[in-house]
Amino acid sequence: MAEPRPGLVLRFQRRFLAARPLRSLPWPELEQRLRSAPDPALLVDILHKLESIAAEPLDELYEALADVLKEEESTHCYKNYLLPTGDCVSLSESTALISGGTTGLVTWEAALLLAHWALQNPAVFRDRTILELGSGIGFTGIAICKTCQPRTFIFSDCHPRVLRQLGENIRLNGFIPEPDPCSIQPECQGQELEGDNCQNTKVIVAELDWGSVTQEQLLALRADVVIAADVVYDPEIILALTGMLQKLSTCRADRRAPEVFIASTVRNPDTYQLFQAELDKAGIRWQMIPAQSSCNFLYDVQPDVTILQLFI
Known part of the structure; x- marks a missing residue:
């Protein structure tokens, strides 16, 4: 038919x-x-x-x-992702998978899946403070800010060029980044958006190095939920990521530990299994969230994109 x-x-x-x-x-x-x-x-x-x-x-x-x-071939293009609400996330992205020594200037499939899952579970994010690790150019966070009504959304990354592009994309979508309260070198401090702020969500962009961030800095963020997409792709960064998750688990003071969700495209099973093994070694429990049957953003559905919920 x-x-x-x-x-x-x-x-x-x-x-x-x-x-x-x-x-x-x-x-x-x-x-x-x-x-x-x-x-x-x-x-x-x-x-x-x-x-x-x-x-x-x-x-x-x-x-x-x-x-x-x-004209000469451009190194960037604009992409527009339609949300189920009828709104749109507009992004300036690199035309190359690797540009400026980083893979963070394009939107990867795990970010699309994580955004789709978030839109299906808005209560996880509504009126809460969200910390995103390795935000890249911002698709997942911007989609959540436009649809799930978080109180505060903290975008973070460590690559200067990615942070610049991230800030541009946030402003492109109508948000005004605010100064980072914990002084982790915010990229967008003092900058203003041309036009009106279209959302009530407080948006922050922070430079966050997993290897050097302190428990005090993480505590100052006061995150209720931590998310990340496509950050498990290199064995060399898995230890730093796991170490930072351990700091998050011990810096809660009198607050509950944040909920943690990490989406990954399993390109190398050995790397993915190494991440799970390091979580086990650190005493961090995890469970796999059942795969979605369909995704508004994954036009070419990949079966090897998964989401883990971590219990830190």
Whole structure:
């Protein structure tokens, strides 16, 4: 049975906005639909969807594209991820997987899955202080800020270039970063957004080095929930990550330990098993959260993306 027209059109729109590769667009379904029942209106719907995101008529968009192709290839592009609420997360991303000596300038699939899970479980984040480790360019955190109503969201990373891009993306989505209360070298202190702050959530960007952060600094963050996506990819950083999680477990003072959720794409099973082994060695219990059957952001679903809940 052919896919209904609205669903097929929406898939085209979502993939186009997120700058997915052309091969990921649903060409086979479109061809099957047109062969089984020629429907020119379907193509018109798709063109209208694409035209609706441009400020000018589609012909002028094609002319602008031609001009761009004549220029030097850009190292960055803009991607737009549609949220179920109808809102959108807009990001400036690197066109290369590794740029400036870091992989943190692109959005990885584990970040998409973690955001999808968060949107399905907003009560975990509502009116709470969230600390995100290895925020990268900000997709997961921005999606949570726009939909889950956290009281405070602390984006953190340690790479200067990533922090700069992260700050730009936060402002691009209408948030004003505030000074970091625990003096972990906030990237966005004193900077202002052109326009109005569109959310009530307090947003902070902090430089956070897992190997050197102190228990006092972590205590000052007063995090209720800690999240991270695609931070388990290198054996060399697993010890630093586990050590920081141990500091979080011992710096709670009279407060409850934060809830911890870490999403990972299992590229190397040995590395992932090493992380689980180090958690066991540190006395940190963990359990796997059941996989989601579908994801609004994972257009090409990968079966090897998992979420662990840690009990520190």
